[in-house]
Amino acid sequence: xxxxNHLIEIRGLKKTYQSGDTTVDAIRQMDFFIDDEEFITxxxxxxxxxxxxxxxxxxxxxxxxGQVLVDSLDLYALSTEQRADFRxxxxxxxxxxxxxxxxxxxxxxxxxxxxxxxQKKKIKNQMALDVIDRVGLxxxxxxxxxxLSGGEQERVAIARAIVNKPPIILADEPTGNLDSQTAxxxxxxxxxxxxxxxTVIVVTHNPEVTQYATRTVRVQDGLCFV
Amino acid sequence: MLFLVLGLIIGISTVVTLLSITExxxxxxxxxxxxxxxxxxxxPRTQNLSLNYGGIDVGGVNYKVREINQDDLQNIYTIKNRKxxxxxxxxxxxxxxxxxxxxxxMGVIFDQELALKTWWHKTEGNFPGQADQVMLxxxxxxxxxxAAGDNIxxxxxxxxxxxxxxxxxxxxxxxxISELGAAQKLLGKQGRxxxxxxxxxxxxxxxxELTLQIAEKFPDAKVTAMKQAVMSKxxxxxxxxxxxxxxxxxxxxxxxxxxLVTMMGSVNERTREIGIFRAIGFRxxxxxxxxxxxxxxxxxxxxVLGFGTGxxxxxxxxxxxxxxxxxxxxxxxxxxxxxxxxxxLSLLASLYPAFKASNMDPSEALRAL
Numbered sequence: 001x002x003x004x005n006h007l008i009e010i011r012g013l014k015k016t017y018q019s020g021d022t023t024v025d026a027i028r029q030m031d032f033f034i035d036d037e038e039f040i041t042x043x044x045x046x047x048x049x050x051x052x053x054x055x056x057x058x059x060x061x062x063x064x065x066g067q068v069l070v071d072s073l074d075l076y077a078l079s080t081e082q083r084a085d086f087r088x089x090x091x092x093x094x095x096x097x098x099x100x101x102x103x104x105x106x107x108x109x110x111x112x113x114x115x116x117x118x119q120k121k122k123i124k125n126q127m128a129l130d131v132i133d134r135v136g137l138x139x140x141x142x143x144x145x146x147x148l149s150g151g152e153q154e155r156v157a158i159a160r161a162i163v164n165k166p167p168i169i170l171a172d173e174p175t176g177n178l179d180s181q182t183a184x185x186x187x188x189x190x191x192x193x194x195x196x197x198x199t200v201i202v203v204t205h206n207p208e209v210t211q212y213a214t215r216t217v218r219v220q221d222g223l224c225f226v
Numbered sequence: 227m228l229f230l231v232l233g234l235i236i237g238i239s240t241v242v243t244l245l246s247i248t249e250x251x252x253x254x255x256x257x258x259x260x261x262x263x264x265x266x267x268x269x270p271r272t273q274n275l276s277l278n279y280g281g282i283d284v285g286g287v288n289y290k291v292r293e294i295n296q297d298d299l300q301n302i303y304t305i306k307n308r309k310x311x312x313x314x315x316x317x318x319x320x321x322x323x324x325x326x327x328x329x330x331x332m333g334v335i336f337d338q339e340l341a342l343k344t345w346w347h348k349t350e351g352n353f354p355g356q357a358d359q360v361m362l363x364x365x366x367x368x369x370x371x372x373a374a375g376d377n378i379x380x381x382x383x384x385x386x387x388x389x390x391x392x393x394x395x396x397x398x399x400x401x402x403i404s405e406l407g408a409a410q411k412l413l414g415k416q417g418r419x420x421x422x423x424x425x426x427x428x429x430x431x432x433x434x435e436l437t438l439q440i441a442e443k444f445p446d447a448k449v450t451a452m453k454q455a456v457m458s459k460x461x462x463x464x465x466x467x468x469x470x471x472x473x474x475x476x477x478x479x480x481x482x483x484x485x486l487v488t489m490m491g492s493v494n495e496r497t498r499e500i501g502i503f504r505a506i507g508f509r510x511x512x513x514x515x516x517x518x519x520x521x522x523x524x525x526x527x528x529x530v531l532g533f534g535t536g537x538x539x540x541x542x543x544x545x546x547x548x549x550x551x552x553x554x555x556x557x558x559x560x561x562x563x564x565x566x567x568x569x570x571l572s573l574l575a576s577l578y579p580a581f582k583a584s585n586m587d588p589s590e591a592l593r594a595l
Binding site: 164 | 498499502503504505506507508509510512588589
């Protein structure tokens, strides 16, 4: 039997937080996989462990037990600095509430992930302008974040996430602060990115978002249901 | 960050102000010393059995007076710190009989002597310009009942009194002052000198060092520094310098503490931002670079503005705290040192905050989002 290599494999995952005398099981037991170019939504209520799962998949949060393999690479066998390099190369993060740097322009925010790549400034500039154009904000490249609408800020966050051409996009509640129309536009944009070859993983508590995905993983009480 | 820059400006400007005041004081004192006569005196060595107690000379015998050879005086310009020499004023001294009275005759080079003795003011007439003219001290003019325009004979040689000095309280009050060559001829001491008064700039070379250098060239002379006035004033300046240094160190330490606290606050406020940097792939070193680069830029700004502010304050307050003093000028070397010090201070004080920022757990930082 041929072994299938999945892009992301979660094996025996557990995550426990200690808060004073209290132990919180954020993730009790999770095992699943994600293949290349899938569009996955991870759905669950607040406190279900979905954001913790996303941060673990993004090499940001060391699990208490288990393994996370990305492209056959055991993430948590790497050193801290190797994981930083991994994130730079493999992952594009879209954070909750956009999380743009308020004193940087749209162009500068999008160029931020390229600050550690060693490319020439001219090339970085062009790459950033290209992705800003792809998300439909070419005319606003030199604006500051507070001069943009919520939907526009989310597009900037998406542009920042894809500027280094990462194979995996992780989005934590990308439509949480948006109205339904704008939310729909953002999800369509993520769908387009998926069709262009990115593996997209979206964490959400909104069931409407799942219609854009190829598959949904449900999370409840620290367990996952694929 | 504005608070941090303000702290650096206050610290650097305080140091610059204190140092500028000290420098201006030093320049001012040196200028005054240069104005008020000789600070080194050279006299021939004598084997003197003079008995003197508390300034009262009860008499003595000079066994041997070897006067200074005038031709040897050129050797003074071969000392190491010859650039510190300002005025060389040689003199010949001897007694002369006028109207039946023994009076001190002093032969000088008038250009040098008048440059040295800036407190010599004439009553009427002009300072001597010819070899047959003399100048009288106030006391001797009064004693001999002479005034400008009168004729006198010294060793049967006629001279004209060109002017009478106003009283100075010094030995010149009791002297007839003539041109050096004329006095040497009258006293039979051609090419000889009784003493040399020297005015030297103290800046860059302590007076005792200059005295030693001159003494080496003239082994038969006794060279002494008019130390007392110099030393007391320079001691005051040295005390102020020590005080300035102490205050500057305290101010710098407080400045460093301020930078540290402000940077720590900045790092704490930027938890979210640092979390984002780490999440998108910045290494610990990259985060440290960001913090330290910011610290360096703030240090440069603080140093430049602090230097400017310090000079402005010094310029304003020096005339108020030191009578008749002026600002010594902008010292660019101090400017460079100020900027370097400000940058160094900012960087050192930011090391711990930068380290803390770089070691921030990205997942903890992102939980703050």
